[in-house]
Amino acid sequence: MEPQAARVLLLEPFYGGSHKQLLDLLSAHLDSSAAFTIPAKKWHWRARTSALDFSLNVPAGPAYRVLFCSSVLNLCELVALRPDLACLKKVLYFHENQLVYPVRKDQDRDFQYGYNQILSCLVADAVVFNSAFNMNSFLSSIASFLKKIPDRRPRKDVAQLIRPKCRVLYFPLNLADVTRLFPKYKLRCGLTGPSHTDDIITAQADGTRRSGSECRRDSSGKPLHIVWPHRWEHDKDPELFLSTMVKLKEEGLNFLLSVLGETFTDVPEVFANCRPLLDAHVLHWGFLESREDYVSVLCQADVVLSTARHEFFGVAVLEAVHCGCYPLCPNALVYPEIFPAECLYATPRQLLKRLRSFCLQPRRAREHALQADVSRFSWDVLQGAFQSLLSS
Missing domain, CATH: 3.40.50.2000 (Glycogen Phosphorylase B;)
Structure with a gap:
């Protein structure tokens, strides 16, 4: 569907695996949507730069009412670069979360990826997780994660600001008779x-x-x-x-x-x-x-x-x-x-x-x-x- 007529804007900065499966399902079954994707390569660079990529390549759509994206995207950066998207209902979907994603040594964890996900939650209108484990592990880790900031730490109730927006909506499997x-x-x-x-x-x-x-x-x-x-x-x-x-x-x-x-x-x-x-x-x-x-x-x-x-x-x-x-x-x-x-x-x-x-x-x-x-x-x-x- 042409972006000018679409009501739902679907953005996927890592278009592969389960991310691709979900976006394809939504694209196929929503009555009025437009999808924009970036190939699933170099995950870390997608997390760093996809907001700028989308801001330059997604055309304006006056009929847009909802923006759906995965948590790989830095939603804060996108809505700052594209004020026309800031007023949409912004839905952020978590396939995974970077606060508890396993690393071999904790000092190897890049603080910025988890921090970006927290900021994206703060500007989103709805924060959706593919399991209760995903949601609970993310929310319960925010306070300790932010303690890594050496000074000028944010107030302690950041998780409480995000929690009311959160819900679990399991990943949908499109399973035919086999x-x-x-x-x-x-x-x-x-x-x-x-x-x-x-x-x-x-x-x-x-x-x-x-x-x-x-x-x-x-x-x-x-x-x-x-x-x-x-x-x-x-x-x-x-x-x-x-x-x-x-x-x-x-x-x-x-x-x-x-x-x-x-x-x-x-x-x-x-x-x-x-x-x-x-x-x-x-x-x-x-x-x-x-x-x-x-x-x-x-x-x-x-x-x-x-x-x-x-x-x-x-x-x-x-x-x-x-x-x-x-x-x-x-x-x-x-x-x-x-x-x-x-x-x-x-x-x-x-x-x-x-x-x-x-x-x-x-x-x-x-x-x-x-x-x-x-x-x-x-x-x-x-x-x-x-x-x-x-x-x-």
Whole structure:
């Protein structure tokens, strides 16, 4: 739609991954919107300079009533450079927050990124987080974060100024029916949702599953298939993931492995070091450009594993659950908010023990029936809330 006629202005300074997924959903389903994006490269520079970029390249639109952007954008700078946008309803969406984003040493944390997010909240009209964990960790960290200022510190109630604007609106997943890609044992073990919906497919959909003997007939000969569908970066803790896989191999356990996810400029060395050690177990190694190919691998897998030290929502894990995988995730971060305790592990030793058990008896993962209503994350459920948020 031409900017002159659009009522909602959508801005994404890091147009990739989940940021891209959300903006594409909003663009496709809002009646009157105009979207402007910057490619997802060099995140730190996008956070520093995207406000100037947008101020020079977004044309004026007299019909604009709402501005929606992710927290990568310095909203303060944008509205200062473009006074015509200052009067809009300004909605700031947090995919992540820089106050608790993991760094190897706290002195490595660049103060400016978190500070910019705090300032953006102060000028926004609505501040929206993709999980309660994201919101609570951000608000509870503001006071200690601002204490890093050596003198002339701001008043102590900055978090209280922001809190009334805040709400949680889960990231919406656009999940189509994928049962056509399921292996036979997933169909026989009850891992199909209602055929007339696009909700996440889990066994709790009707509370039933086939008998263990019927499942085993199709699945007992196939080794456990583990998928790790995350960015190849240190905050996803690939060191823990790959060291665990090597231990399974050293114990002589039989399993298959798919290591998916995007790579960026600096790939942790552990991937290259462990690849030869795991060669006999690897089915897929590296990012799959085709969405169909990616979903197909998830549908063939049995267990989706997270070893993240940073996760504010977890799109990749939920997509894998939609494809019939059993999730194994840390008992921390956002995961207790989303999954039941049976899917969570507290220590690397517990993770190894669970995977060892699944390798020895793959049907224990394949016959799962999650008692969790993950359909609440679907676009069908959340669409109305987003449309209400972006109304003027």
